[in-house]
Amino acid sequence: MTVAMYGRRLSEVDSVEYGLCFGRLDFDDGVTRYVGRTGLLDPDRSKPPLLVDWRADAARPFYQATAAAPEGVRRRRHIHTSGRTVTDVNDEVLDLSAPRSEWREEVTGEAALLAALTADRTGRMRDIVETIQSEQDAIIRSGLDGVLVVQGGPGTGKTAVALHRAAYLLYEHRDRLAKRGVLLIGPSPTFLRYIGDVLPGLAETDVLLRTIGDLYPGESADRPEVEGAAAIKGDLSMVEVMRRAVADRQRVPDSSVDMDTEYGPLLLTPEEIAEARAAARSTDRPHNRARAVFVTAVLAALAAQVAHRIGEDPLGGENLLGEADVDEVAAELAVEPDVQAVLDWLWPVLTPQQLVAGLFGTDARIASAAPDLTAAQRRDLLRPARSGWSVSEIPLLDEAAELLGEVDGSAANDREERRRAERAAYAQGVLDIAAGSASIDVEDEDDPEILLVTDIMDAAILGERHVDASGATTAERAAADRLWTFGHIVVDEAQELSPMAWRMVMRRSVTRSLTVVGDLAQTGAAHGASSWDEVLGEYVADRYRFRELTVSYRTPASIMSVAAEVLSRIDPRLSVPRAVRDVEDEPWRVLVSESALVRELASSIDRERELIGDGRLGVIVPRGRQLALAGALGLDVAGDLTEPVVISSVDRVKGLEFDAVVVVDGPGIVAESRHGLNDLYVAVTRATRRLGRIDVTG
Numbered sequence: 001m002t003v004a005m006y007g008r009r010l011s012e013v014d015s016v017e018y019g020l021c022f023g024r025l026d027f028d029d030g031v032t033r034y035v036g037r038t039g040l041l042d043p044d045r046s047k048p049p050l051l052v053d054w055r056a057d058a059a060r061p062f063y064q065a066t067a068a069a070p071e072g073v074r075r076r077r078h079i080h081t082s083g084r085t086v087t088d089v090n091d092e093v094l095d096l097s098a099p100r101s102e103w104r105e106e107v108t109g110e111a112a113l114l115a116a117l118t119a120d121r122t123g124r125m126r127d128i129v130e131t132i133q134s135e136q137d138a139i140i141r142s143g144l145d146g147v148l149v150v151q152g153g154p155g156t157g158k159t160a161v162a163l164h165r166a167a168y169l170l171y172e173h174r175d176r177l178a179k180r181g182v183l184l185i186g187p188s189p190t191f192l193r194y195i196g197d198v199l200p201g202l203a204e205t206d207v208l209l210r211t212i213g214d215l216y217p218g219e220s221a222d223r224p225e226v227e228g229a230a231a232i233k234g235d236l237s238m239v240e241v242m243r244r245a246v247a248d249r250q251r252v253p254d255s256s257v258d259m260d261t262e263y264g265p266l267l268l269t270p271e272e273i274a275e276a277r278a279a280a281r282s283t284d285r286p287h288n289r290a291r292a293v294f295v296t297a298v299l300a301a302l303a304a305q306v307a308h309r310i311g312e313d314p315l316g317g318e319n320l321l322g323e324a325d326v327d328e329v330a331a332e333l334a335v336e337p338d339v340q341a342v343l344d345w346l347w348p349v350l351t352p353q354q355l356v357a358g359l360f361g362t363d364a365r366i367a368s369a370a371p372d373l374t375a376a377q378r379r380d381l382l383r384p385a386r387s388g389w390s391v392s393e394i395p396l397l398d399e400a401a402e403l404l405g406e407v408d409g410s411a412a413n414d415r416e417e418r419r420r421a422e423r424a425a426y427a428q429g430v431l432d433i434a435a436g437s438a439s440i441d442v443e444d445e446d447d448p449e450i451l452l453v454t455d456i457m458d459a460a461i462l463g464e465r466h467v468d469a470s471g472a473t474t475a476e477r478a479a480a481d482r483l484w485t486f487g488h489i490v491v492d493e494a495q496e497l498s499p500m501a502w503r504m505v506m507r508r509s510v511t512r513s514l515t516v517v518g519d520l521a522q523t524g525a526a527h528g529a530s531s532w533d534e535v536l537g538e539y540v541a542d543r544y545r546f547r548e549l550t551v552s553y554r555t556p557a558s559i560m561s562v563a564a565e566v567l568s569r570i571d572p573r574l575s576v577p578r579a580v581r582d583v584e585d586e587p588w589r590v591l592v593s594e595s596a597l598v599r600e601l602a603s604s605i606d607r608e609r610e611l612i613g614d615g616r617l618g619v620i621v622p623r624g625r626q627l628a629l630a631g632a633l634g635l636d637v638a639g640d641l642t643e644p645v646v647i648s649s650v651d652r653v654k655g656l657e658f659d660a661v662v663v664v665d666g667p668g669i670v671a672e673s674r675h676g677l678n679d680l681y682v683a684v685t686r687a688t689r690r691l692g693r694i695d696v697t698g
């Protein structure tokens with residue numbers, strides 16, 4: 001315990017070494033307070049701390065105080081350091097008489113903010129603890145319980161806020177969260193690499209970063225999929241399809257089945273099998289666990305036949321075999337190879353992998369489980385066995401695991417049972433609260449009517465679940481365990497998740513403590529969301545808190561006007577966020593013939609690289625052109641983001657940013673998918689400085 005505590009403190013001190021202290025507040029009453037990446041107590045405990053952790057309540061005015069509402073702060077100072085040397089300070093005097101434009105009032109630490117925003121990109125996201133803005137801070141510090149939805153346009157800091165919120169929650173609710181950990185879901189492995197340094201840099205290691213594609217332990221999705229198949233597999237109707245797929249594996253043949261045994265040939269009639277199946281199904285247990293009931297019933301039927309044959313009293317009296325003898329016969333039959341083969345055929349033990357791959361392996365199985373699909377849709381779903389998983393199949397594996405239950409080990413069964421009980425308790429709690437609440441104000445966090453986890457589950461139950469002596473970190477243990485439930489889940493780019501993916505995520509949250517961040521205008525996935533109510537209604541009805549981010553920190557005003565034009569084509573009622581700054585570089589656009597495209601792109605890349613110096617250039621192209629263009633230009637499509645030039649389709653750069661971006665064949669991007677305009681909107685909002693577009697004539 002002590003070792004763990006000091007180990008943690010050591011890695012914390014290591015990770016905050018740079019930029020340890022970055023802020024100072026001078027209050028009207030003469031008090032001075034320093035704000036930093038971690039807290040440091042004065043050796044004389046009667047004195048105030050030497051340094052206040054950015055997440056502590058005492059640091060709040062550093063982010064929230066404004067000239068209009070100064071919270072007692074006279075001056076806010078941003079301190080810049082290099083190593084252990086102070087290199088610069090920027091002061092803000094919170095005085096209303098200082099001239100400021102109307103909305104600049106919302107910007108805190110303007111000089112420090114602009115310095116952070118104009119710095120060269122490195123291909124890795126940085127933390128923003130020094131310059132968190134007040135609308136962001138309010139979200140970061142919002143309460144732990146319930147579902148918080150954060151909607152905001154491109155570059156408004158949703159990802160940054162989501163990460164800092166995870167760090168804040170772990171600080172503020174360490175007791176509740178450290179044991180159970182926090183899960184953060186991002187849209188792609190590239191994205192997770194991009195954000196991967198932020199939390200360790202803030203000394204937080206209890207956060208598991210995952211995509212939906214690798215959320216199922218032991219599997220990862222690497223097979224691309226056609227849009228039509230992804231849309232079907234992501235749809236909620238798959239719940240019923242999967243249920244039927246399991247039921248189809250519980251066979252009742254049309255005619256009797258015979259088998260050779262030590263007791264001679266035996267016969268099972270369809271009626272006997274149907275009866276055994278009904279008994280097993282009536283237990284309501286998952287398939288693999290209900291199998292024991294099926295097996296017992298079949299063996300009893302077979303043993304009865306044997307008893308009838310060998311125990312019949314020639315004088316017409318009672319059967320000569322007693323109950324114990326019949327049981328013994330059943331036990332002996334259970335290990336007969338022929339009997340086992342028949343049982344495996346009638347009610348096979350199934351893994352989720354077998355069920356899902358089996359379902360999509362033959363047209364007949366798909367047709368039986370999904371009778372509403374057309375022949376063309378079924379063709380889309382068909383895939384060879386052992387061809388790897390697609391992202392949209394991962395939630396189906398999870399669904400299958402729920403329907404099938406654990407195959408082996410009573411410990412796993414116990415845990416499964418316990419989780420079912422927890423869910424039931426939660427559901428009961430929801431009902432009780434719903435029944436007792438006349439009106440629910442979702443905006444008010446302190447409203448006692450809002451669902452609080454502590455209202456519905458005893459904290460002791462929540463805490464007790466994940467005790468482990470192996471020494472692995474919470475995140476490591478959680479990653480390996482499908483049944484793990486997290487203390488809090490953050491879903492970034494949440495608009496991309498399909499309804500089936502949401503089911504998978506929600507299974508990992510008994511307490512419904514989630515932060516959901518996204519932008520509905522950036523939805524790219526075939527089965528992605530178009531309304532938060534639609535996404536969350538199923539789980540929390542309308543009981544979620546909704547916050548919006550309105551200022552874009554990434555995208556300069558001139559580029560934002562290009563984005564605004566794209567957005568108006570998506571929906572004229574939508575508006576882009578306000579850009580916090582502008583740059584001198586104007587967006588450019590050229591039109592070239594197909595044959596001149598590679599030459600033009602190559603020279604644009606050279607020119608842009610020269611202009612951005614050490615910064616990063618992103619070349620965003622239609623998926624269909626990716627390989628050809630990368631080949632012609634000598635670029636690697638799977639290249640790391642820290643490379644000076646990255647070529648990619650839109651899906652891989654979702655959530656990412658570059659100093660300069662060249663978008664190739666915008667109309668091609670639009671034509672490529674159902675949400676093509678949204679994809680183009682994402683593409684044109686990735687640059688912090690320069691945007692170019694090369695379109696192709698004809």
Ligand SMILES: Nc1ncnc2c1ncn2[C@@H]1O[C@H](COP(=O)(O)OP(=O)(O)OP(=O)(O)O)[C@@H](O)[C@H]1O
Nearest residue numbers: 128131132133154155156157158159160553554655
């Ligand atoms: N308060 C801030 N101080 C400094 N930089 C910030 C701040 N807020 C956001 N940024 C920067 O702005 C950029 C965009 O932020 P982020 O990626 O979190 O936006 P987003 O809303 O998730 O964008 P998208 O929807 O396009 O994925 C990042 O480089 C981030 O570090």
